[in-house]
Amino acid sequence: MPLPPPLMLTTGPVTAYPEVLAAMARPVVYDTDPAFQGFYEGVVEKARAALRLSNPPVILQGEAILGIEAAAAGLIRRDDVVLNLVSGVYGKGFGGWASRHGREVIELAVPYDAAIDPAAVAEALRRRPDIAVVSVCHLDTPSGTINPLAEIGAVVARHGGYMIVDAVSSFGGMDVHPEEVDADIFCASPSKCLGGTPGLTLLGVSERAWARIADNPDAPRASFLSLLDWRHAWRRDRPFPVTPSIPEIYGLDAALERYAAEGPEAVWARHALTARAARAGVRALGLELWPRSEAIAAPTATVFKLPAGISDEALRDRMRDRFGVLVSLGRRETAGKVLRLGHMGPAAQPVFAVTAIAALGAALRSLGLPAAAEAGVAAALAVIAGPASPTDDIPSSKASLGGNAALL
Structure with missing residues (x-):
């Protein structure tokens, strides 16, 4: 008999909300049916409201890496200088896409346990006034760190640059929205904090970014990476560039409905x-x-x-196999150095933190380390039960700084 599935406390994808899975089981319909086109227009409107955008967002038919790569291909011109902010694995990775499309990529990096200093961004822009595009990963999950996005966005806006933001692991789980942080392309995912599945990308694109993409002769057209092809696909009188994934759209609709019904502030606090x-x-x-x-x-x-x-795989496997809790390993530079507990979407329940700590403490003990499992559980419970400041549980796109940035 197969073992029951573990409690997924990973950093994504996450276990989707039941209502999302139920929605995805609905019959697949014809994408050119006016009824579906009207439904899709409504889904885009719900996404626009969730993202707090003044214009319609784009839904791309692939998980969020598609949106990030498409952002680089569309916004970056061949003669552009790009400033890539690196505080972790995913921030580092964007440099590869940027280098395919721009003339030069400058990297501003900090250690992967620190955050980008907006003052260092301002200094980099002062030194190189020819920088046109700045890219930043808001929350790098292999490190579990967040960058002060609002402050960085303000610096980039004063410079007149365009900012690409990877908010895949933060949007829906904290107070961050594209126009409020001066993002020109803001990439989000239904498969993390919204509790959806990993088949779509949500993109907020500013009007000035749309103009730049349209004016970029190298921006993809008639391509899976084309943002322009999808710009007006939300309209019921426009055809889809390719056949959309009908079940994924149903699931996204349910995820957005749930987010709005619970209330964003309540979701962030949870x-x-x-x-x-x-x-x-x-x-x-x-x-x-x-x-x-x-x-x-x-x-x-x-x-x-x-x-x-203690090896990362041994601890991960012990937590999963003996105690039924699945967590994530580190990635690349953090691989073999850390474990990661995910709190996204359905996994963002305070009681699951207690479960994770109990499993972690027991797994460490079973591997020969005298961990204070009872103390860990008690500490987690005390946080849940204890008084907290009204603002403690509503994080924003602003973060205090750790470490000094270095231009590399």
Whole structure:
């Protein structure tokens, strides 16, 4: 008999909400049916409201990496200088796409347990006034750190540059919206904090970015990477560039409905409280958080350092196989150094932080490390039960800084 599926406390994709899965089981209809085209227009409007956009967003038919690559291909011109802000694995990765399309990519990097300093961004722009595009990953899940996006966006806006934002692991789990942080292309995903499935990308594109893309002769057209092809697909009187994934659209609609019904502020608070409880439990177990400051620790993922003598795969496997909790390993530069507890969408429930800490403490003990499992559980419960400031559980796109930035 197969084992029951583990409790997925990973950093994405996540276990989708039941109403999302139920919606995806509805009959597939013909995409040119006027009834479906009207339904799709309504889904785009719900996404626009969730993103707090003044213009319709784009829904791309692929998981969020498609949107990030399409942003680079559409917005970056061949003679552009791009400033890529790097505080983790995914921020680093964007440089590869940027280098395919621009003339030069400058990297401003900090250690992967720190955050980008807006003052360093301002200095980089002062040194190189020819920088046209700035790219930043708001929340790099392999590190569990967040960058002060609103402040960075303000710096870029004053410079007159265009900003591409990877908000895949933050949108829906904290207070961050494209126009409020001066993002020109803002990439989000239904498969993280919205509790959807990993088949679509949500993109907020500013009007000035649309004009730039349309004026870019190298921007993809008649291509899976084309943003222009999808710009007006939300209109019921326009055909889709390619056949959309009907079940994924149904699921996105249900995810957006759920987000609006619970209320964004309540959703953000639920994510933040779960993360605070997990961090308290991790510390009480005698473990060290990976972010050098809790001020930059993500509300959607708790990343902690592995204790000496314990392998990441052994600890992950023990938590899954013996205690029924699945967590994520580190990636690339953080691989073998950390484990990651995800608090996204359905997993962002404070009681799951308690479950994760209990499983983690018991797994460490079974591997020969004298972890204070009871103390970890008690610390997590104390956070959930204890008084908190009204603003403690509503994080925003602003984050305190950790470490000094370096131009590389």
